[in-house]
Amino acid sequence: MKRVSLTQYLVEEQRLNNSIPAELRLLIEVVARACKTISHAVGKGALGEVLGTAGSENIQGEVQKKLDILSNEILLEANEWGGHLAAMASEEMESIHPIPNRYPQGEYMLLFDPLDGSSNIDVNVSIGTIFSVLKAPEGMGKPTEQDFLQPGSKQVAAGYAVYGPQTVLVLTTGNGVNCFTLDREMGSWVLTQRNMQIPEDTKEFAINASNTRHWYPPVTRYVDEMLAGGTGPRGKEFNMRWIASMVADVHRILNRGGIFMYPADKREPDKAGKLRLMYEANPMSFIVEQAGGASTDGKQRMLDIQPEKLHQRVAVFLGSKNEVERVTQYHQE
Ligand SMILES: O=P(O)(O)OC[C@H]1O[C@](O)(COP(=O)(O)O)[C@@H](O)[C@@H]1O
Numbered sequence: 001m002k003r004v005s006l007t008q009y010l011v012e013e014q015r016l017n018n019s020i021p022a023e024l025r026l027l028i029e030v031v032a033r034a035c036k037t038i039s040h041a042v043g044k045g046a047l048g049e050v051l052g053t054a055g056s057e058n059i060q061g062e063v064q065k066k067l068d069i070l071s072n073e074i075l076l077e078a079n080e081w082g083g084h085l086a087a088m089a090s091e092e093m094e095s096i097h098p099i100p101n102r103y104p105q106g107e108y109m110l111l112f113d114p115l116d117g118s119s120n121i122d123v124n125v126s127i128g129t130i131f132s133v134l135k136a137p138e139g140m141g142k143p144t145e146q147d148f149l150q151p152g153s154k155q156v157a158a159g160y161a162v163y164g165p166q167t168v169l170v171l172t173t174g175n176g177v178n179c180f181t182l183d184r185e186m187g188s189w190v191l192t193q194r195n196m197q198i199p200e201d202t203k204e205f206a207i208n209a210s211n212t213r214h215w216y217p218p219v220t221r222y223v224d225e226m227l228a229g230g231t232g233p234r235g236k237e238f239n240m241r242w243i244a245s246m247v248a249d250v251h252r253i254l255n256r257g258g259i260f261m262y263p264a265d266k267r268e269p270d271k272a273g274k275l276r277l278m279y280e281a282n283p284m285s286f287i288v289e290q291a292g293g294a295s296t297d298g299k300q301r302m303l304d305i306q307p308e309k310l311h312q313r314v315a316v317f318l319g320s321k322n323e324v325e326r327v328t329q330y331h332q333e
């Protein structure tokens with residue numbers, strides 16, 4: 001197999017499809033390099049003293065792990081110097097991070113969940129990084145939070161890295177989804193899967209079932225019907241997986257189909273789910289749609305939601321198209 005590096009892929013994609021201007025290519029390469037650095041830190045584990053909590057909380061009141069903070073710093077530092085960015089925003093930072101001397105020239109804005117799947121850090125289970133790239137609005141002055149509040153359909157690129165048995169980077173720039181594997185000896189990202197496709201149908205679902213008693217009726221109905229198996233209304237057996245790292249669950253779905261759900265529930269009726277629209281739901285929805293899947297918040301297409309707040313939470317149903325349509329339909333009945 002001819003080895004194609006991330007850089008070669010990006011350059012070729014621009015030549016053939018004119019979809020990745022040089023500035024965006026450089027930005028993606030800087031993010032990919034930061035992911036490589038995070039992957040090294042993750043791989044050192046206890047030896048690198050990166051495990052455990054940091055003794056602080058983020059803006060959403062979640063306890064921060066040392067690796068949450070370290071990954072955030074790695075991404076900030078890499079992009080301050082390397083990218084064509086006007087500003088960044090992160091799940092781990094209360095407010096946006098304008099880049100000094102870079103606006104109004106900076107053309108892009110980067111958002112990230114620096115370390116996804118935090119509860120798995122200390123137990124050596126796959127974790128990752130999720131990122132999303134938006135265009136800076138025309139004539140933008142000093143960036144404000146408002147500039148970031150664009151629907152997911154405006155993303156020009158999105159991707160995630162999984163730090164697992166293999167370190168992979170999955171990327172879309174709006175022309176399909178491709179997967180790159182980190183060659184740890186050579187230190188380079190190598191294209192290993194082209195044009196990933198999510199099958200429309202599936203027999204596998206992912207949800208944190210410990211919340212069953214808190215679910216609203218459409219989710220209860222949908223899951224109950226799957227659990228009823230071959231003799232139930234669906235007439236087939238379903239399997240369940242829940243890794244508790246969105247990156248790993250979505251990566252499985254991109255490879256063999258499935259539906260991932262993190263619904264809103266009755267525990268906190270005012271909270272629209274756990275996951276974050278701008279750092280998790282939107283980039284993953286862009287990727288999933290580009291791979292032929294679907295993504296909604298139970299009511300509407302995720303990428304059409306007009307964000308109201310940077311740290312907005314949202315219910316998530318994504319993956320195999322026919323299943324996402326079914327559970328969304330149940331919300332409407
Ligand atoms: O612990 P729970 O409730 O099962 O939630 C797991 C979900 O929370 C997350 O860990 C949230 O992301 P962070 O780790 O970035 O906060 C997802 O990756 C995962 O799908």
Ligand SMILES: [Mg+2]
Nearest residue numbers: 113116117280
């Ligand atoms: Mg996350």
Ligand SMILES: [Mg+2]
Nearest residue numbers: 113114115116
């Ligand atoms: Mg996180």
